[in-house]
Amino acid sequence: MTVEEGRRPVLADVARVAGVSHQTVSRVVNGADHIRPATRDKVLAAIDELGYRPNTTARALVRGRSGIIGVVATAAVEFGTASIERTIELAASEAGFLATSVNLPELTPKAFARAAEHLRTLGVEAVVMVVGHDEALRLARAQTVGVPVVIAQGDLGEGAAGVGVDQVAGSRAATRHLLDLGHRAVVHVAGPLDWAEARARLEGWRATMHEAGLAAEDPLVGDWSSQSGYEAGLLLRDRPDVTGVVAANDQMALGVLRALHETGRRVPHDVSVVGFDDIPEAGYLLPPLTTVRQDFAAIGRRAVETVRHLVDGGSPEPAPLLVPELVVRESTAPPTRPRRTPA
């Protein structure tokens, strides 16, 4: 609000102007007790006059805390991951942390080692993993000794800290929806099975099918990309009985949509398709995609809360799972003429 006078003012400058010791200024800035109101006002006035702003670096140094949270993600830009990162950054800054991301160009131990090295030199106080990849998670816990690792999405086995999303419930809802519509031959296009989310979604589908007394075998497996969904969709050429598809994410669902179209099957007339995530485009695909919406913002927020808790010395506490929600659009409908799965 005021003129710049060459260099940035420091605590001592404020102290001089306010006629108090630098320590008193520090107390005011940090909201300590036992400050006479008159003194506080003088200091605040001086701060305002000089446009003082505490030096984060110096503070970090003396406190022995960097205030940095490392976020580990894949290099591929996916809607969910990106949303979570955004929210983490926001929540972190509100909590007085600084979030920074590091990307894994590929899911190899080497790539991860590089990332971990980077996080270490940064002196991060905690790591949030937004990749649910098993090996990456394992390495994260092994290599970032000393700092808490929080898992956003993914499997929270063995007392690991993280944000749980009930992927199984989401996948169940999707499958249930198709069964309720009357479908019987419902296949699953899974994500890579070394991702916990992929396994959970597979599991939800399988369990629901079994409970309905239906076969749930040979899921098609993709890699989260539209391309892989497309390829999986083409394989359905050999499965004319199939009338329902549950894809483990929207990108793959979108690829399936295209493959079905190319192979002459109409959606939802001949085949119904459900996705997962509810990407912003989902409602504008042809046809608009029924999908399972996840609250990515909530995941990010909770991840930061957990980080806060752990950094303050807390121990991992199980939090209630976030439950994703089915969003029904036009890509699902009752089967035109019910068929039964071949014996």
Add this chain to the structure above:
Amino acid sequence: MTVEEGRRPVLADVARVAGVSHQTVSRVVNGADHIRPATRDKVLAAIDELGYRPNTTARALVRGRSGIIGVVATAAVEFGTASIERTIELAASEAGFLATSVNLPELTPKAFARAAEHLRTLGVEAVVMVVGHDEALRLARAQTVGVPVVIAQGDLGEGAAGVGVDQVAGSRAATRHLLDLGHRAVVHVAGPLDWAEARARLEGWRATMHEAGLAAEDPLVGDWSSQSGYEAGLLLRDRPDVTGVVAANDQMALGVLRALHETGRRVPHDVSVVGFDDIPEAGYLLPPLTTVRQDFAAIGRRAVETVRHLVDGGSPEPAPLLVPELVVRESTAPPTRPRRTPA
């Protein structure tokens, strides 16, 4: 590589082990000249033995440089923005910087003021704007006095530093493509006109149309979202003569695709559609979308290079524009029966 012994080793620890002064260790770490090879080896051995890693915070403090680059983006997750951010983070870390993003939940001066305040307390050394929004850019230059502002995408008017993408050329290529196919009535679905990219793309379309002696009036204006593209597409109901659409991004193109489908016009049989950006899903839409690909990674990389240059005291230098590339897919085809625009 070695055991942890309670606290993190510091320069002095290494010095003691190596039997030299802390300054010598500092020199080795920073690759200074005039170190006897034998000494250097001793020091390196000690570093390795202790697993020493310089403390970024202390270094930042004494150097008077935070090493932090602030990246300003909108809160909406768009493919382009997100890709650029990823690359910036990567390039920044390679250049010894730490990138962190701050998001604008809305494009208001107030939201921006908050963001700027955050960047200021962080002590960022430079700001990279990945929003091409005029007002945001103006505020960025006004409010972050002292630190260089680099614009990734967007208008680089008046000696502003940034990464130039030849949006006009991209848009021209898209329009040209449709004209070459034989289309005459080609409309544009523009982005919000307070974004420089949107204006440039509009301009490329308009100029190309004019050069071909065709009318280029009343662009439809969206807000980058699929929703707005969809709404724009519905308006085309009243324009049966239109056989070509150039959308200012892929999301809007996707919305147009859907609107055309709903209003009974086939793509590309009745209408050809071109998008902009080449989102990963573009090739799997119905039909696969012809679009203009931007090299977002290059944008991010260049942005960081520019930051480096400016932080070292350089002055903004004009760099060659990046030229986007047309990717032809199935959403464009020659018009079935050529029409002329109504008089």
Add this chain to the structure above:
DNA sequence: ACCGTGAATGTTAGCGTTCACAATCGTCGC
């Protein structure tokens, strides 16, 4: 009036680095 007590403020040390300035050492020229 004296001391204890707690509130309010000040003083002194660092935190782990780098910078600026010595100090030391060897080697070369004459």
Add this chain to the structure above:
DNA sequence: GCGACGATTGTGAACGCTAACATTCACGGT
């Protein structure tokens, strides 16, 4: 064979802040 000069290494003081430990002051109880 001595001083110079450059190469090499060391010493002390910051950087801006907070933690820990004084110190000062006012006031109530005895």
